[in-house]
Each structure stands twice: as structure tokens, then as C-alpha cells.
Amino acid sequence: MFNIKRLFTVNVLTFAAVAVGVAFVFTPGQSLANEPAKIAHGGLLYDKWYGITEGDLPRKTHKAYPKSSKKKRKTTWRCKECHGWDYQGAKGAYGDKKNSHYTGIKGISASAGADPAKIIATLKDKNHNYTDDFLTKGEFEALALFVSKGQVDMPKIISADGKSVKGDVKKGAAYYDTICSGCHGLDGKKINDMPPVGKVANSNPWETLHKVRNGQPGEKMPALLALPAQISIDIVAYTQTLTQE
Structure with a gap:
């Protein structure tokens, strides 16, 4: 792991409450007071957390990422890379072995509605290995909230x-x-x-x-x-x- 802090972070969450014509902008170090904004920020972290945080950057391939799969280094640390955009993992769009994102790893749909504290514990376990060097307490909370409350049932929609x-x-x-x-x-x-x-x-x-x-x-x-x-x-x-x- 290459231990370096990101000096410049372009981390902007524009939260548009379109119904009332208000835009909410999130920047590093700012506390998110309302739950929807936290969940949406968690969705950004699920997408590409190391692109919007000030924590250490992962340099090596995630140890839980299958050696037979095709991605390398920091890309393998993206939540979506194993669990999919549809949150179904091996049971969804990434379940096709011809897909360049195939890993055979299960999705996160079973964690919808789960206790965020338990989700954080899972993120920090030996398998996932996300540490406080990567994410702040607030970022862990936002990511866990997204997993618990931010998912939609993709197979019923698409x-x-x-x-x-x-x-x-x-x-x-x-x-x-x-x-x-x-x-x-x-x-x-x-x-x-x-x-x-x-x-x-x-x-x-x-x-x-x-x-x-x-x-x-x-x-x-x-x-x-x-x-x-x-x-x-x-x-x-x-x-x-x-x-x-």
C-alpha cells in the first residue's frame, strides 16, 4: 500500500432538491445533516470512493479480488467492481463470465435494510479490509447508509x-x-x-x-x-x- 494523502480532492456532491429548486453542494470536511444527502454521498463512494476522498490511495490489487479476473490495482477496490451497478454481483449483469468485470462475488442486495453498524463492521473485516486510512468515520457511515437504504430493486426495474x-x-x-x-x-x-x-x-x-x-x-x-x-x-x-x- 502506497501511503499518501490526496492533496487535491475534487469532491462535490450537488444535491438537487428539484421540487423546491434548491441545490445542495457537499465538499470535504462538511457534515451532511440530512439522511438523503448522506445516502447519495454513500452512492458516490460505492461508485469510486478513492476518487472523492482525502484518504490513502490503494495501490495494490485487493487481496479478495479473484486472480482469474481482469482488473488490477485500485480499480479492484471499487465497491461496484465486485458487487455491480445492479447490486446483484454474480447474480446480475456482472455474472456473465464473458463480462470483463466478472468476479463471481455476490452482491449487496441482501444487505438492504441491514443495520449500518454491521455493514461498517463488514467493510472493516479481514475480507474487505477497508481501514480508517481510506475512509473517515463519516464516509464509512455514508457508505453503510447507502448499502442499507439507498438500493433499488434493479431486477424489478431493468x-x-x-x-x-x-x-x-x-x-x-x-x-x-x-x-x-x-x-x-x-x-x-x-x-x-x-x-x-x-x-x-x-x-x-x-x-x-x-x-x-x-x-x-x-x-x-x-x-x-x-x-x-x-x-x-x-x-x-x-x-x-x-x-x-
């Missing part, structure tokens, strides 16, 4: 092949055009350093839904987690209709 999302496309269009298009453009192609939103939503709707609800690590992307989950689902359904070219 088909196994990812081609069908149980959302209202018409409603999703209205949400997307008013919430998302300012950054992504009406056609989903405004941001030059990422693929078109339509391509992302069709290739990985599980990741898309996770990010719509929790935001994008290091970016000023609204987290819609405090709003009814169906709004995010409708947005994903609509984004699958956008151009992929």
Missing part, C-alpha cells in the same frame, strides 16, 4: 438484458429536458468527454440509474435520490430513446 426499463418515457422526457439537458444537452451529446447519454443508457442502464440517483463522483451532477425513485427510472427509460451516435 430487464436482465438491459433493453427494457419499467419507466414512463413521456414523463422521463419532461424530467430529462428540465433537469438533465442543461449539462447533457437535449440530445445527450453536449458533454464532449463522455459517450452520448443514449449510448450509455443502452449499454449500461444499471450504471445510468445509479448515477441519476446518486450523482457522478467529482462532478457537479445533481443526485435525485431524495425524489421518488420512479422519477429517476422514468429518466433512464427516456434516455434509452436518445441517439447513440
Whole structure:
């Protein structure tokens, strides 16, 4: 493990309470007073914790990561890398052995509703091996809250092949055009350093839904987690209709 602190952290959680037109911005060292904001921050940590924390960076491949799998070093420390964007692990999208993210490791869906204190204990056990050098007390709490209270039942929302999302496309269009298009453009192609939103939503709707609800690590992307989950689902359904070219 290479013991170094990140000197510059671009850690911004923009929490948009769209219903009242308020944006909440989180920066390192700031305490999150409300639970939805903590859960959404936990969703960012689940995505790529080492990209938004001031803790040590993992340099070696996680010891619990299968040697037969394809990722290396710090990537293997991302929660989503083993447990999946759909939270199903080996039973979900990452369960296909042809998938470059395949590990055969179980998901986190069974921990939905679990005591956050027990989840933290699991994160710190010998298998997971997350230490206080990586995450602060507040970050552990946020990540545990996400696992306990931030998951949605992906298999009931998105088909196994990812081609069908149980959302209202018409409603999703209205949400997307008013919430998302300012950054992504009406056609989903405004941001030059990422693929078109339509391509992302069709290739990985599980990741898309996770990010719509929790935001994008290091970016000023609204987290819609405090709003009814169906709004995010409708947005994903609509984004699958956008151009992929």
C-alpha cells in the first residue's frame, strides 16, 4: 500500500432538491445533516470512493479480488467492481463470465435494510479490509447508509438484458429536458468527454440509474435520490430513446 494523502480532492456532491429548486453542494470536511444527502454521498463512494476522498490511495490489487479476473490495482477496490451497478454481483449483469468485470462475488442486495453498524463492521473485516486510512468515520457511515437504504430493486426495474426499463418515457422526457439537458444537452451529446447519454443508457442502464440517483463522483451532477425513485427510472427509460451516435 502506497501511503499518501490526496492533496487535491475534487469532491462535490450537488444535491438537487428539484421540487423546491434548491441545490445542495457537499465538499470535504462538511457534515451532511440530512439522511438523503448522506445516502447519495454513500452512492458516490460505492461508485469510486478513492476518487472523492482525502484518504490513502490503494495501490495494490485487493487481496479478495479473484486472480482469474481482469482488473488490477485500485480499480479492484471499487465497491461496484465486485458487487455491480445492479447490486446483484454474480447474480446480475456482472455474472456473465464473458463480462470483463466478472468476479463471481455476490452482491449487496441482501444487505438492504441491514443495520449500518454491521455493514461498517463488514467493510472493516479481514475480507474487505477497508481501514480508517481510506475512509473517515463519516464516509464509512455514508457508505453503510447507502448499502442499507439507498438500493433499488434493479431486477424489478431493468430487464436482465438491459433493453427494457419499467419507466414512463413521456414523463422521463419532461424530467430529462428540465433537469438533465442543461449539462447533457437535449440530445445527450453536449458533454464532449463522455459517450452520448443514449449510448450509455443502452449499454449500461444499471450504471445510468445509479448515477441519476446518486450523482457522478467529482462532478457537479445533481443526485435525485431524495425524489421518488420512479422519477429517476422514468429518466433512464427516456434516455434509452436518445441517439447513440
